[in-house]
Amino acid sequence: MKNKTYWIFALLTISIISIAYGFTKLGVSKEKKEVAMDCAETPNTTEASAFKPTxxxxxxxxxKAPKGMVWIPGGEFSMGSNVEDESLCSIKGVTKDAAPIHRVYVDGxxxxxxxxxxxxxxxxxxATGYITVAEQKPTKEEFPTANEEDLIxxxxxxxxxxxxVNLNNFLQWWRYEPNTDWKHPEGPQSTIKGREKYPVVHIAYEDAAAYAKWAGKRLPTEAEWEFAARGGKTxxxxxxxxxxxxxxxxQANIYQGHFPIKDGDTGEDGFKGIAPTGQYAPNAYGLYDMAGxxxxxxxxxxSVDYYKSLAESGQTAKNPQGPDAYNDPTDPTQIKRVHRGGSFLxxxxxxxxxxVGTRGKGEIRSAANHLGFRCVKSK
Known part of the structure; x- marks a missing residue:
C-alpha cells in the first residue's frame, strides 16, 4: 500500500497547505516535542499607519436584499496585514503573502x-444531481503512480x-479517509442529519463555484471578501x-487548548470542533463567521507576490479580480486559489x-473537513 500512502499524502498536503506552509520549513528542533507556549494576546505588527481610512x-x-444575504456598500479601503508573526506563541511564521498593505476599491x-x-x-x-470532487473516483491521470485499487x-x-508532537510536520494530524464527503463529513459512518445548519465541508473549488452558479450568485473576489469582513472599519x-x-x-469558533492532541480543544468558545453557522455576534455588516x-x-x-504587484503600481486597485495565474514557489506544480477566514482548527x-487581513491557499480539487464557502451577488 506504499503507493496509496504516497498519493493520499500528496492530496492531503495540497489540501491543507493553506494553514501549514509557514511551518514546514521552520526547522523546529527535533528534540522539542511541542512549540513554545510563550503566548501574547496580540501579535507583533509593523506600522499601523499603513492603514488609511476606509x-x-x-x-x-x-x-430588499435576496434571502439570507446582506448589502455590502463597497468603497475604498486598505487591504492586507501588517502582522509579523504567524502565531501568538513565539513562532516566527510566514505572513508575507498578505503584505504589503495596499489600497483597493470595490463596488457594492x-x-x-x-x-x-x-x-x-x-x-x-x-435539484441538479451534482457530484462533488470528493465523491468522484481519482483517476490515473491525476495520480499516475497510484495502483488502480488505491484510487478510492x-x-x-x-x-x-x-x-x-512537533508542530513542523502537519501530516501527523491529517488523514485521507475513504468514502468521506459533504454527506459524510467525519467518515463513511457519519451523517449530516441534525447538522442541517452546519457549514457544508469537503468542498473543492469547483463544487463551490457550481453551487454559486446554480444559486444565481458567484464566489467573492478576495478583495470583496476582505472588505466585507472588515465591516467598514480601518x-x-x-x-x-x-x-x-x-x-x-x-467571538469566533477557533481552537483553544493544546493543539493537535486528542481532547486538546477545550472549547472555551462554546464549541469543540465545527459549529453551526451564526453562533457568534455578526460584524458591522451583519455577517457571521467571517473568522473561524x-x-x-x-x-x-x-499568487504569493500579488499584493506586492498591486502596491508597486502606486494606484488604487479597482475591483481587482486576482492575478492572471497562480504562483506558489513552495509548491509550483499545484493549481491553487485563495482561502479566507481561518477555521475551527x-x-x-x-x-x-x-x-482579518491574512490569507490561505488550496489546490483547486482538494477538500477537507474545515473548508467551505459563501457567495456574493452583484447589484
Whole structure:
C-alpha cells in the first residue's frame, strides 16, 4: 500500500497547505516535542499607519436584499496585514503573502450572511444531481503512480494525535479517509442529519463555484471578501475589533487548548470542533463567521507576490479580480486559489489566520473537513 500512502499524502498536503506552509520549513528542533507556549494576546505588527481610512460608498440598492444575504456598500479601503508573526506563541511564521498593505476599491454587492450550510447544499444536489470532487473516483491521470485499487473516493479529515508532537510536520494530524464527503463529513459512518445548519465541508473549488452558479450568485473576489469582513472599519486585527476576546468572550469558533492532541480543544468558545453557522455576534455588516469555523473559498488565483504587484503600481486597485495565474514557489506544480477566514482548527499555537487581513491557499480539487464557502451577488 506504499503507493496509496504516497498519493493520499500528496492530496492531503495540497489540501491543507493553506494553514501549514509557514511551518514546514521552520526547522523546529527535533528534540522539542511541542512549540513554545510563550503566548501574547496580540501579535507583533509593523506600522499601523499603513492603514488609511476606509471610505464607504453611500449609494444603496432599491428593494430588499435576496434571502439570507446582506448589502455590502463597497468603497475604498486598505487591504492586507501588517502582522509579523504567524502565531501568538513565539513562532516566527510566514505572513508575507498578505503584505504589503495596499489600497483597493470595490463596488457594492450582496453577500451571504453565513457560510453555505448542509441543507442549502443538499437542495442544490437534489435539484441538479451534482457530484462533488470528493465523491468522484481519482483517476490515473491525476495520480499516475497510484495502483488502480488505491484510487478510492474520499477526502481529508483532521485527526488528533495521542500526545504532544512537533508542530513542523502537519501530516501527523491529517488523514485521507475513504468514502468521506459533504454527506459524510467525519467518515463513511457519519451523517449530516441534525447538522442541517452546519457549514457544508469537503468542498473543492469547483463544487463551490457550481453551487454559486446554480444559486444565481458567484464566489467573492478576495478583495470583496476582505472588505466585507472588515465591516467598514480601518485596520482592525479581527472582524470584530482589535481584541481577540473583548470582555473576556470569544467571538469566533477557533481552537483553544493544546493543539493537535486528542481532547486538546477545550472549547472555551462554546464549541469543540465545527459549529453551526451564526453562533457568534455578526460584524458591522451583519455577517457571521467571517473568522473561524471553516475556511472559505474565494475566486482569486493564489499568487504569493500579488499584493506586492498591486502596491508597486502606486494606484488604487479597482475591483481587482486576482492575478492572471497562480504562483506558489513552495509548491509550483499545484493549481491553487485563495482561502479566507481561518477555521475551527486555527490556534494561537500554530496558525492565527483568523486575523482579518491574512490569507490561505488550496489546490483547486482538494477538500477537507474545515473548508467551505459563501457567495456574493452583484447589484
Amino acid at each position: 471610505i464607504e460608498n453611500k449609494n444603496k440598492p432599491t428593494g 454587492y450582496y453577500m451571504d450572511q453565513t457560510e453555505v450550510t448542509n441543507e442549502e447544499y443538499e437542495k442544490f444536489v437534489k 473516493t474520499g477526502s481529508v479529515i483532521f485527526t488528533p494525535t495521542p500526545s504532544a 485596520g482592525n486585527l479581527y472582524a470584530w475589533g482589535n481584541s481577540l476576546k473583548p470582555n473576556g468572550k470569544f 469555523n471553516v475556511w472559505e473559498w474565494v475566486n482569486d488565483w493564489y 486555527c490556534t494561537d499555537q500554530y496558525c492565527t489566520r483568523y486575523m
